[in-house]
Amino acid sequence: MSEALADQQCSDCPIRHSAVCARCEPHEFEVLEQIKYYRNYESGQIISWSGDEMPFVASVVRGVATLSQTMEDGRTQMVGLLLPSDFLGRPGRSISPYDVTAVSDVTLCCFRRKPFEQLMRTTPHVSERLLDMTLDELDAARDWMLVLGRKTAREKIASLLTIIARREAALGMALSKGPIVIDLPLTREAMANYLGLTLETVSRQISALKGEKIIVLDGKRRIVVPDIRRLIMETGDDLDGGMIA
Amino acid sequence: MSEALADQQCSDCPIRHSAVCARCEPHEFEVLEQIKYYRNYESGQIISWSGDEMPFVASVVRGVATLSQTMEDGRTQMVGLLLPSDFLGRPGRSISPYDVTAVSDVTLCCFRRKPFEQLMRTTPHVSERLLDMTLDELDAARDWMLVLGRKTAREKIASLLTIIARREAALGMALSKGPIVIDLPLTREAMANYLGLTLETVSRQISALKGEKIIVLDGKRRIVVPDIRRLIMETGDDLDGGMIA
DNA sequence: CGATTCCTTGAGACAGCTCAATTTCGGTGG
DNA sequence: CCACCGAAATTGAGCTGTCTCAAGGAATCG
Numbered sequence: 001m002s003e004a005l006a007d008q009q010c011s012d013c014p015i016r017h018s019a020v021c022a023r024c025e026p027h028e029f030e031v032l033e034q035i036k037y038y039r040n041y042e043s044g045q046i047i048s049w050s051g052d053e054m055p056f057v058a059s060v061v062r063g064v065a066t067l068s069q070t071m072e073d074g075r076t077q078m079v080g081l082l083l084p085s086d087f088l089g090r091p092g093r094s095i096s097p098y099d100v101t102a103v104s105d106v107t108l109c110c111f112r113r114k115p116f117e118q119l120m121r122t123t124p125h126v127s128e129r130l131l132d133m134t135l136d137e138l139d140a141a142r143d144w145m146l147v148l149g150r151k152t153a154r155e156k157i158a159s160l161l162t163i164i165a166r167r168e169a170a171l172g173m174a175l176s177k178g179p180i181v182i183d184l185p186l187t188r189e190a191m192a193n194y195l196g197l198t199l200e201t202v203s204r205q206i207s208a209l210k211g212e213k214i215i216v217l218d219g220k221r222r223i224v225v226p227d228i229r230r231l232i233m234e235t236g237d238d239l240d241g242g243m244i245a
Numbered sequence: 246m247s248e249a250l251a252d253q254q255c256s257d258c259p260i261r262h263s264a265v266c267a268r269c270e271p272h273e274f275e276v277l278e279q280i281k282y283y284r285n286y287e288s289g290q291i292i293s294w295s296g297d298e299m300p301f302v303a304s305v306v307r308g309v310a311t312l313s314q315t316m317e318d319g320r321t322q323m324v325g326l327l328l329p330s331d332f333l334g335r336p337g338r339s340i341s342p343y344d345v346t347a348v349s350d351v352t353l354c355c356f357r358r359k360p361f362e363q364l365m366r367t368t369p370h371v372s373e374r375l376l377d378m379t380l381d382e383l384d385a386a387r388d389w390m391l392v393l394g395r396k397t398a399r400e401k402i403a404s405l406l407t408i409i410a411r412r413e414a415a416l417g418m419a420l421s422k423g424p425i426v427i428d429l430p431l432t433r434e435a436m437a438n439y440l441g442l443t444l445e446t447v448s449r450q451i452s453a454l455k456g457e458k459i460i461v462l463d464g465k466r467r468i469v470v471p472d473i474r475r476l477i478m479e480t481g482d483d484l485d486g487g488m489i490a
Numbered sequence: 491c492g493a494t495t496c497c498t499t500g501a502g503a504c505a506g507c508t509c510a511a512t513t514t515c516g517g518t519g520g
Numbered sequence: 521c522c523a524c525c526g527a528a529a530t531t532g533a534g535c536t537g538t539c540t541c542a543a544g545g546a547a548t549c550g
Binding site: 494496499501503505508512513514518519520 | 522523525526527529530531532533535536537538539540541542543544546547548549550
């Protein structure tokens with residue numbers, strides 16, 4: 001908690017270069033510094049229910065949150081995975097249509113809506129960046145539609161692991177050929193809700209990949225990928241997007 | 246063809262009030278008039294292959310186009326349905342990651358990328374509107390993820406018909422309680438590719454809904470919905486979004 | 491430790507897929 | 521106007537991947 005609150009200076013912020021504020025000039029940061037505040041959530045906590053008023057928009061500074069939709073009978077589909085630097089909320093619309101859940105301890109850098117929208121109007125750098133991020137998310141959502149609509153259970157699992165590996169790599173060190181460690185913040189049930197499967201099917205497919213030595217489990221949540229190319233082969237995609245060196 | 250080319254004046258344009266140019270001022274239209282040009286495509290024609298260079302961004306003026314992704318083995322997932330006023334292409338990235346297909350005769354209002362991007366920089370109205378449209382599309386894509394991931398075949402069909410009925414209604418006359426006519430520009434195969442099903446399953450489910458008098462077929466492509474509420478009940482969603490009077 | 495939560499594994503059921511005929515529609519030319 | 525053709529749609533029968541229901545087993549936390 002106090003640790004998170006230490007991120008007072010935008011210049012020290014870990015997501016400084018990839019969040020919605022990435023392109024801001026020093027004088028724009030001054031405005032941001034004034035309207036921002038941090039909020040912390042514990043793992044498992046609900047950040048906002050679908051239909052609730054969200055008085056802020058925010059950047060994820062630390063941790064992982066999910067966006068999900070639930071039908072009356074309980075069927076749930078995860079529609080977004082928010083990792084550090086991702087943006088939460090929609091300017092101009094304060095009611096979120098999704099449940100937002102912290103699936104690990106999460107720190108948000110929150111902006112009150114009114115001043116943030118004012119900032120968007122007065123400086124192009126924030127709204128340009130937000131448009132870019134939104135277009136990226138739209139592409140990601142469309143890629144995910146292929147996973148949900150057309151892939152087998154095994155391909156779905158491989159796709160999820162590959163995507164998380166890539167995003168963790170993009171944020172941290174480059175993705176080499178060596179073994180990759182994925183610290184998976186999702187339960188089997190959460191994975192199932194992301195992939196449009198049941199948790200039993202997720203478990204079975206993970207066991208199968210483990211049996212074939214494509215992945216190695218280290219406890220429940222940590223997955224080691226000895227050779228990412230073997231995993232990518234299981235996604236059903238053609239020879240990746242050239243992201244791997 | 247000549248009919249489409251008659252749309253020379255933005256002020257007469259049928260999508261004037263809902264496209265990316267919706268919020269433009271008269272002087273901004275003058276710029277648009279100068280950089281725009283119309284292109285026509287016949288039903289079935291490919292507008293752009295995945296990976297191809299697209300030298301323009303565009304608004305759909307007339308007709309229906311689809312965005313889709315195809316895996317090496319031929320599995321195809323439609324990831325977007327572009328109706329009149331929808332925007333096609335991504336500013337700042339000239340290579341489309343999707344196949345774009347005209348599924349009816351289509352007219353595009355095209356803008357060369359460079360001047361369009363310049364326009365976005367100089368006037369806020371275009372980029373504001375584009376951000377809004379992109380956020381709407383992102384929400385739609387996320388809603389579709391629920392359909393793909395969690396709904397049954399019957400619910401998927403009902404959801405597709407409901408969405409098309411709503412979008413046609415939003416563009417044209419208000420959606421009353423009376424019978425609604427849906428002029429479906431999609432083949433069974435295209436519907437299957439949108440819904441993550443096979444065309445046989447689509448056909449069977451449509452037959453089932455027909456058998457229960459929830460829909461009435463008038464030829465192959467025209468569907469009449471006597472009571473939209475009965476159809477909405479089959480989508481699995483809770484009592485719609487209040488869009489119906 | 492004890493308890494709780496999460497995960498694994500098994501066996502049977504079923505929704506949707508595959509493969510294979512037909513049938514219907516919509517256009518086209520005689 | 522009608523007969524014909526090809527594309528699209530329908531329908532059937534059997535199969536299979538994933539789900540459901542159910543019983544244990546392992547990790548994590550007080």
